[in-house]
Amino acid sequence: MNSELLNTIGIDPGYFIVGLIIAVMLMFLLIVISMVKLRKLNKKYNSFMKGKDAKSLEDIIIKKLEQIEKLVLSDKKNRKEIKLIKENLEISYQxxxxxxxxxxxxxxxxxxxxxxxxxxxxxxxxxxxxxxxxxxxxxxxxxxxxxxxxxxxxxxxxxxxxxxxxxxxxx
Structure with missing residues (x-):
């Protein structure tokens, strides 16, 4: 196979075809990797967007924030109680x-x-x-x-x- 354009540039047509085949294979591999990543991202998105609409997502976020606030308050209370227990343990007969x-x-x-x-x-x-x-x-x-x-x-x-x-x- 001869090509006047490739001959003018000084490239052998066989090497050109092999290069194109390798480039297509790399592109195919990149597409497969992108599809796998997209599928994982889609699963994460679907689990995050559980519910019917953005309003239900907002409700879920509000509930989680309330739970976090309760946990922070509970943690503060527990820390105070542990400190008191430690202080009492210092003076108790052990x-x-x-x-x-x-x-x-x-x-x-x-x-x-x-x-x-x-x-x-x-x-x-x-x-x-x-x-x-x-x-x-x-x-x-x-x-x-x-x-x-x-x-x-x-x-x-x-x-x-x-x-x-x-x-x-x-x-």
Whole structure:
């Protein structure tokens, strides 16, 4: 096949035809890709435009905005409540250590005990209940930052340490 125009330009007609075929194939591929993207976009558009008219779309948007406002208010309320809970948790007794023991050799059953109750900052109290044949006597000692200003008995020291360092004791 000869073409005077192509010969004048200096292009071989075979190369020209092959180039045109490649260009058509690329155009066909681009059309297929565009159709796939258009179909996806159309699905998104249809799901967005559910309803009969623009008025129903406006109603849906208004409802969603109202729901968002309610969620924002609820979130603020929840944050305040969580803050209050955290503040209360700081001062509540959350650490416990207890040691049961026999106060006197003639008594059995480990009826005496030392109980330490502390908050997050290791403040609280320690109760020691000493059981004997003549009765049960209880003593309380204040604990400030994990220490007592009154001398502690050995069982009380262990109960206090259990409350402060529970990971050191496995029962």
């Amino acid at each position: 650490k416990l250590g207890i040691v049961k023991y026999d106060a006197f050799n003639e008594m059995g059953g480990k009826l005496s005990f030392a109980l330490a109750l502390l908050d997050k900052k290791h403040n609280g109290f320690l109760i020691n209940a000493v059981h004997s044949r003549s009765g049960c006597y209880t003593y309380i000692k204040e604990i400030v930052e994990g220490k007592s200003y009154i001398v502690l008995a050995e069982e009380e020291k262990v109960a206090l340490d259990k409350a402060i360092n529970p990971q050191n004791y496995s029962e």
